[in-house]
Structure formats: structure tokens, C-alpha cells
Amino acid sequence: MAGAHGWRVRILQTSNLHHAGPSHRGPGAPRSYAPRDAEACPLTGLLRDHLDEFIAGCDDDQRPLPRFVDRQLRAITTCGDLTHGFVRLECTSCRGPRVVPFSCKVRLCPSCAGRRMNEQAAHLVDRVLPQVPYRQWVLTLPGELARVVAFDGELSTAVFGVFADELSRWQRERANDLGIADPQTGSLLEIQRFADGARLYPHAHAVVPDGVFVASSDGESAHFIRQDPPSDADVAHVVSRVEQRLTRVLARWRAGRHRDSAHDSEDTDILPVCAEVRPTEFVRLVSQHESEQGRPAPKKPLCARSPGGLELHAEVTIAAHDRKGLERLCRYLSRPPIPQDRLERRADGKYVLSLKRTWKGGVKAIVFEPLDLIARLAALVPAPYLALRRFHGVFAPHHTLRALIVPTPSADSPVPIAPMRPGRMSWGDLLMRVWTIDALKCPHCGGRMRVIAAIHDPDAITAILAAVHSERWVIPATGPPIDSPLAALAAA
Numbered sequence: 252m253a254g255a256h257g258w259r260v261r262i263l264q265t266s267n268l269h270h271a272g273p274s275h276r277g278p279g280a281p282r283s284y285a286p287r288d289a290e291a292c293p294l295t296g297l298l299r300d301h302l303d304e305f306i307a308g309c310d311d312d313q314r315p316l317p318r319f320v321d322r323q324l325r326a327i328t329t330c331g332d333l334t335h336g337f338v339r340l341e342c343t344s345c346r347g348p349r350v351v352p353f354s355c356k357v358r359l360c361p362s363c364a365g366r367r368m369n370e371q372a373a374h375l376v377d378r379v380l381p382q383v384p385y386r387q388w389v390l391t392l393p394g395e396l397a398r399v400v401a402f403d404g405e406l407s408t409a410v411f412g413v414f415a416d417e418l419s420r421w422q423r424e425r426a427n428d429l430g431i432a433d434p435q436t437g438s439l440l441e442i443q444r445f446a447d448g449a450r451l452y453p454h455a456h457a458v459v460p461d462g463v464f465v466a467s468s469d470g471e472s473a474h475f476i477r478q479d480p481p482s483d484a485d486v487a488h489v490v491s492r493v494e495q496r497l498t499r500v501l502a503r504w505r506a507g508r509h510r511d512s513a514h515d516s517e518d519t520d521i522l523p524v525c526a527e528v529r530p531t532e533f534v535r536l537v538s539q540h541e542s543e544q545g546r547p548a549p550k551k552p553l554c555a556r557s558p559g560g561l562e563l564h565a566e567v568t569i570a571a572h573d574r575k576g577l578e579r580l581c582r583y584l585s586r587p588p589i590p591q592d593r594l595e596r597r598a599d600g601k602y603v604l605s606l607k608r609t610w611k612g613g614v615k616a617i618v619f620e621p622l623d624l625i626a627r628l629a630a631l632v633p634a635p636y637l638a639l640r641r642f643h644g645v646f647a648p649h650h651t652l653r654a655l656i657v658p659t660p661s662a663d664s665p666v667p668i669a670p671m672r673p674g675r676m677s678w679g680d681l682l683m684r685v686w687t688i689d690a691l692k693c694p695h696c697g698g699r700m701r702v703i704a705a706i707h708d709p710d711a712i713t714a715i716l717a718a719v720h721s722e723r724w725v726i727p728a729t730g731p732p733i734d735s736p737l738a739a740l741a742a743a
């Protein structure tokens with residue numbers, strides 16, 4: 252039928268959601284899915300209204316925005332917009348139609364990053380990280396170094412590679428002290444480019460088993476040996492070793508830069524400037540009691556600072572049985588820089604970004620002119636060639652122990668299981684797993700919807716939207732269900 256109209260149509264894989272019985276559901280029955288209202292997303296609105304002006308300003312200053320930044324920011328403006336295409340569904344009972352807009356899949360897009368965050372966390376917990384205790388090690392860099400690392404992919408890889416290496420070395424040395432032969436370590440390393448308040452702030456989170464793996468003599472199996480938690484002195488020891496090695500890495504990098512002055516890529520020239528743009532206003536808490544919360548916290552355990560200003564934190568742990576906690580931590584690793592619920596457009600047209608934690612002096616939110624906020628966003632867009640997640644040691648794709656230690660999800664799991672390859676979880680399964688939202692439940696009769704096709708053709712888009720919005724199928728407006736649970740997850 253569709254083909255006869257010359258529509259560009261691709262049949263999509265339908266979800267296996269209809270197999271989920273009532274016992275598989277969380278508290279209460281799943282809600283049916285209502286597509287997100289893209290107009291309601293302040294960040295999308297900001298870019299739709301001001302991106303062209305921002306880009307024109309960069310051109311006027313003779314400092315054009317790099318193409319990859321332009322492309323990604325522009326993609327966000329079409330995300331969730333039905334007029335750019337959608338997936339068409341139809342109810343198998345009442346034939347009621349439904350359309351779900353395409354998403355942009357850009358890291359900075361609050362709704363796409365939200366989906367990505369959940370999908371990747373499910374994959375890590377179901378398919379990569381075995382049931383052992385974990386510790387999160389976080390390395391932050393002093394300001395000057397952070398600013399350089401932010402726009403130099405090679406240096407970033409080298410710096411954070413040293414970090415993963417030194418963690419592994421420290422674990423192996425301790426295992427050797429106990430007489431453990433050939434201990435194997437592993438870590439999941441996530442490089443984050445930002446901190447609270449849309450600040451450019453490259454730092455790394457390493458999720459590391461609190462112990463080592465040892466292969467059996469026949470190589471057919473592996474077991475885990477738990478290690479004692481680190482002491483404050485251990486954390487200080489690791490960070491000072493990282494600093495020693497970085498001193499050499501940076502010396503080589505500087506020498507390399509002098510030889511190759513073309514390294515100063517014009518391509519990203521404007522981005523460091525963008526990163527430095529200041530908010531126009533700081534919103535403070537007024538009460539004395541609350542502003543006291545902004546004071547620097549007392550020294551925390553398992554945190555150490557090297558003389559050069561590197562900081563290492565190792566106080567967060569996840570027990571072996573706490574798989575939910577591990578999934579939460581993994582979600583946190585790939586959270587979007589600006590969660591949807593933290594940004595608001597004020598009546599005067601400025602944007603208010605609320606902070607996760609109150610800053611010094613009781614600052615709880617910062618305010619930006621639209622173009623300034625776009626500048627901050629531009630600096631956060633990662634270059635396309637940057638790998639922000641790395642698997643080290645036993646978690647590396649070709650490590651001989653990997654197959655022996657990764658979890659094997661059971662077939663009768665109560666929640667949909669992530670597929671072997673990341674990013675392949677069906678959209679319906681994902682909504683069900685994370686939000687207990689049933690994307691395939693008909694909003695008209697409660698029957699099952701099936702996916703018919705992906706629609707790209709402008710004429711087809713107009714025709715189908717007219718049918719969906721006809722009186723016969725009009726649905727009373729309800730709030731978009733994704734936003735608030737997503738926001739809660741992102742804030743967790």
C-alpha cells in the first residue's frame with residue numbers, strides 16, 4: 252500500500268514486548284506510551300530559536316564553528332519533530348494509528364542521551380560486568396591540564412590510559428604480595444567532559460572490581476579474589492604514581508607540539524573560548540542555614556590530591572549483590588550534561604540552569620543569555636573520533652578471560668535483557684525495563700500496537716499526520732511520561 256504511493260518505507264523489527272505477562276510488571280500495570288513533546292524541551296527550543304544566530308556570530312568573528320559541532324547541535328533541533336519523519340504504528344484490534352518521531356541520537360540531546368544512558372547501563376550490567384564488588388575511582392585534573400585535555404583526543408587517551416594502568420598495577424602488586432600468581436585486573440573507564448552547571452571539565456570515572464581474577468590451570472574457568480579496601484595512603488600512593496607518569500607524558504606531548512605547530516588545529520579554535528563564557532547571573536539561596544551548605548566540605552576519606560593538583564576519589568563502592576546499584580552507577584557514567592528537568596526558559600528569554608549541588612556561597616542556579624548557553628554547549632560536544640568509554644584488562648574485547656567472567660543473563664529474567672551488542676535493545680523493551688511504560692499498548696482500546704513502517708517522505712508525513720490528528724483518533728492530552736522519571740534517573 253505504502254509502496255504504491257512512492258513512500259520510502261522500511262519495515263522495522265517489532266518488539267517482543269507482547270510476551271511480558273502481568274507478573275513481569277513493576278508496581279502497577281505499565282502505562283501506555285505517549286510521545287515526548289519536543290516543544291516542551293527547553294534545550295531544543297533554545298537551539299531552534301538561536302542556533303542560526305549563534306553560528307552567524309561565529310562566522311562574523313572569523314572563527315567558524317567546527318562542522319561536527321554544527322551538525323550535532325542542528326540535529327537536536329529536529330529531534331522528536333514529527334514533521335521530520337516518524338515510525339508508524341497501528342493497533343491490531345481497533346486499527347488506531349500512532350506515530351513516534353525519530354530521535355537525533357546526539358549525546359547532548361537530553362532525551363536521546365537519556366535513552367542512551369539507560370541502554371548502555373543495561374548492557375554493562377547484563378553482558379559485561381560480572382557479579383563481584385566494585386569501586387568507583389574518579390580522577391580529576393587541575394584546571395590548566397583539563398583545558399588542554401578537553402580538546403586534544405590523543406592527550407586525553409594518554410592521560411586517562413595512565414590512570415587505568417596505574418590502578419591495575421596497584422591491584423596486581425597487592426595480589427603479588429599475597430602470593431597470587433598471574434592476577435588479572437579489569438576496569439571500565441568513562442571519560443566525562445563536563446561537570447554540574449554545563450562546565451567543561453574533563454575527568455574520568457573508572458569502575459573497577461575490588462579484587463583480581465585468576466584463571467584455573469586448565470584455562471577453562473576463572474575465579475575472583477576479593478582484595479581489602481584501599482586505605483587513604485593507598486589512594487595517595489596511586490595518585491602520586493599517576494602524577495609521576497603524567498609528568499613524562501606531558502613533557503613528550505609538549506615536545507611533539509613544538510615540532511608540529513600545525514597541531515594547533517583551527518578546527519577547534521573557537522571551542523576553548525566558548526567554554527569560558529560566563530553566566531550572567533548567579534541565583535543564590537537566601538537563608539543562612541541553606542547557604543552554609545555551600546561551604547567546602549570537610550576532608551572526605553579515600554580522597555587524595557597530588558602536589559600537581561590531580562585528585563583521586565575512591566569512596567564509592569557497590570556490593571556484589573547490588574546489581575540495581577551498579578546499573579544506577581553505570582547510568583550516571585553516561586548521563587547528559589544538561590538533564591531536561593534542570594533547564595528552564597525564563598519569561599525574559601534567559602535560561603536558568605539549576606545545579607545538582609549548591610555551590611560555594613549558596614549558588615543553586617546559574618542564568619545564561621541564550622547565545623552564551625549555546626557557546627557552553629558547543630564546547631561540550633565531543634569530537635566524533637573521541638572514544639569516551641574504554642574497557643581495560645579482562646573487560647577488553649579480546650582478553651582471554653573475558654568470555655569466562657562476563658555474566659550470562661537467565662532466559663526467564665523478569666525484565667527485558669540487553670542484547671549482546673550495545674545499542675540494539677528495542678525501543679519498546681527499553682521503555683518497559685526502565686520506566687515500566689508499555690510502548691505498544693493502544694491508547695484507544697488497550698489492544699496491541701504493531702510497527703508498520705518508518706516514514707521519511709514529506710508527502711507521506713503530511714498525509715499520515717492528518718489522519719492521526721483527525722477527530723476520530725484524537726486522544727485527550729496527557730503529560731509526557733518520559734520526562735519526569737528520566738529526570739529523576741539523571742539526577743540520581
Ligand SMILES: [Zn+2]
Pocket residue numbers: 327330331354355356357360361362363364
Ligand atoms: Zn535527540
Ligand SMILES: [Zn+2]
Pocket residue numbers: 342343344345346347693694695696697698699
Ligand atoms: Zn486499539
